[in-house]
Amino acid sequence: MLKYVIIFLLIGGCTTKEISKIYHSESLIIKQLSDHSYQHISYLQTDDYGKVACNGMIVVDNHEAIIFDTPAENEVSEELITWVEYELTSKVVAIVPTHFHSDCLGGLATFHERQIQSIAHNKTIQLLDSTAVIPWQGFDDFINLTVGQQEVIVDFVGKGHTTDNVIAYFPSEQILFGGCLIKSLKAGKGYLGDANLEEWSDTVEKIKSKYLEIKTVIPGHGEAGGTELLNKTIEMFQSENQ
Template sequence: MKFLLASIWLVVVAAQANGQTSSPTAGQVVYQSGDLTITQVAPNTFVHTSFLNTQSFGRVACNGMVVRSGAETVVFDTPTSDKESKELIRWITTTLHCKVNAVVPTHFHEDCVGGLPEFARNNIPSYANQKTITYAKQRKFNVPQRGFANSLTLDLGGAKVYARFFGEGHTRDNIVGYFPADEVLFGGCLIKELNATKGNLADANLQAWPATVTKLKKACPNLRVVIPGHGQVGDTSLLDYTIRLFQQ
């Protein structure tokens, strides 16, 4: 982890030298309340972390991602409730002085869609894998507004951000977010932090999981930062760990 943060710090320093950003140091907590933490992990990428109370795993910290270009942002996964989502939207608009162009849940579980009503109240469109919409309706979870088949490209202040389905794993609808400007991947619950257990397997495809992550790794060979759905941010070693974990 120290090596990763040092590597990202060099990226931040280079960007600052080129006049691209005056953001805080990578890995620095830039906002914290009782229920929401926001941490910068690259020049224009932030992790938002909120908490979900579960019967099986207790109080679980859940990650999402915010990416920024110019005065625009895209959010991957909502915080776990409307309250924390309201905090996140307020922080983006008042601290980053940015507009939220879209929110993209990476699968249908509550830790991804729990705050969708607050985004809708702020007229922020939500996009998701069409399967996510189907499963959310079946389970009576919050339902994203707009569906796509396998991939989505969003314009972001002159940059691009991508959402893509590489295959089944944690769920049959799980997608990932990729922001080439920072070479950051939001793996969501498809990707495990180092030394994690297999976690919630209620909707998983265990046989497909390692092949899906292998395909993802080949498609994104230059990643600097990998954000899992739960736990510590890392690098591509998280992809390798996840592959090994589900090959067992």
């Protein structure tokens, strides 16, 4: 059974203001972060870490939406798209996987079945094997995407969790989706099989220097926060390049 949880803030004892809306099923959670942005959370079953919660971002404006990272399963991708269409009354115009692992594009086939444009860094496309579902459009370095009247920047700043990891920055609401390049405050180093440990801290330093107005940071796994997540990630991998 799907359920919606709405949290209200009491103001002056006589009026209320909705500050957060959460959609919650067994397979998908959606949190509202700001007027035009949402965090979606789904799950990946792994051998080493068990059932892992995986984050993505939704940016919505003028009845259009862009989703960053798919759920790992096609069925959950269908649930996510349906929620955006019916609850946000918005058409999903693009899906952007932020690197080549299955927690970013495992549910890509569902988006393609709905003729939703998929956009990924060319390195991501190159790293996928012949059995994978391949994104339709590639880019080098960065791309500016438009959703309604809003702009979202997708940027390859450098290597870290993988050699292809990109970030998405939503300037008007100062939100960074760092994906698995960025660690939550309670996170360990996680899976490092495709990582560049020597460059990871430098890459996150470059993000801090390039996007000075960041207020909210969504990591690939774990709780969202502020720029302290960037600092945590830099410190975690700093010793690797010394």
